[in-house]
Amino acid sequence: MGKAQDNYLHDLAASRRGYAINRLCGSLKNAENRRRFSQDEAAYCDAHGLSPEQRKAILDRDWVAMLDLGGSIFYTFKLAVLDDRSMQYLGGVFTEMSAEEFAAVMRSGGRRFG
CATH class of the missing domain: 1.10.700.10 (Dioxygenase LigAB, LigA subunit)
Structure with a gap:
């Protein structure tokens, strides 16, 4: 991949x-x-x-x-x-996180840049 x-x-x-x-x-x-x-x-x-x-x-x-x-x-x-894949799964793929990690980041306000 x-x-x-x-x-x-x-x-x-x-x-x-x-x-x-x-x-x-x-x-x-x-x-x-x-x-x-x-x-x-x-x-x-x-x-x-x-x-x-x-x-x-x-x-x-x-x-x-x-x-x-x-x-x-x-x-x-x-x-x-x-x-049967979720948007969180794809978000994890694109950010090199698990679906659970990605969902947790989104729940906490999203990825911070900078």
Whole structure:
């Protein structure tokens, strides 16, 4: 799994770069699509035209790589939910904390900078 950046700017370039990955993840809001994805994840990725790197990130659940490849947290979270993962879990991945540590930091007012 890749190392998270300090922050992610999801600008127009990232949006274009991540279009296929975001379209796939966004499609998971539909129950039939979730069933199809769960049945054959690789085929579902292929049907959505992911790059080889995006396909690998999805199949490996490499959350950091998904964002590096233009994925938006708002879309990739739909895949996380399919895997019974929480936003606190993803926050922990991106901050190199456990989900519990991340939740505790958020409850105490968030990470302090500087």
